[in-house]
Amino acid sequence: MENSSNNRKLSRRQFITITASIPACLAVLTPMTLLGGTLYPPKSLMPAPPKMAVIKEVDLQDEPVEFVYDGAPAMLFKREGEMIAFSRVCTHLGCIVLWNAEGQQFECPCHGGIFNANGDVVEGPPPKPLLKLATWLEEGVVMAQLKEV
Structure with a gap:
């Protein structure tokens, strides 16, 4: 063998x-x-997100203001004297969410994701809340910038 x-x-x-x-x-x-x-x-080593002027403070009403931040649609709200802004890009697959004023929520037309008025996921496949933009006043102008995480 x-x-x-x-x-x-x-x-x-x-x-x-x-x-x-x-x-x-x-x-x-x-x-x-x-x-x-x-x-x-x-x-x-990454560059800081850009700062952007959105609207003059005197022109800001109770209705949401749509604007484009760094090439993506965003929305600014004035609630109880505070300003809050969100990117309208869905965190699921990047569709553009729509604001439903009656329901006070963001709705994704692609896959049915729903975000509440604070940008948090309420329903559907999105894994994370909408991106929040920091807002502040600078010489009478509302400014926005992506928050560092």
Whole structure:
């Protein structure tokens, strides 16, 4: 009977191929790993979200104000003297949510997600609340900026 270990011998050619492929793999993977760090820098190196003027304070009424923040639709509300703003981009798949004034909620027309007036998920598939924008007054103008998380 033949020993089964003899069938698994590594030839000289196979050994050299395996030995030579290790440095080749390292030569490819090392720069890719270093490049990955530059493509996704830490948050401390990311630029701050832009500040944006939305509306003059004197023009702000009780009705919501629609505006575009950093290329995406947003909405500003004045409630009991406070200003609050949300991105209208659904956190599920990026559809644009609509404000239902009668129901006092945001509704996503794509997959039925519902957010309350504070941007929190009430129903449907969205995994997170709507993005809140920080708001403040600067020389009589309402300003908005994405909150740092």
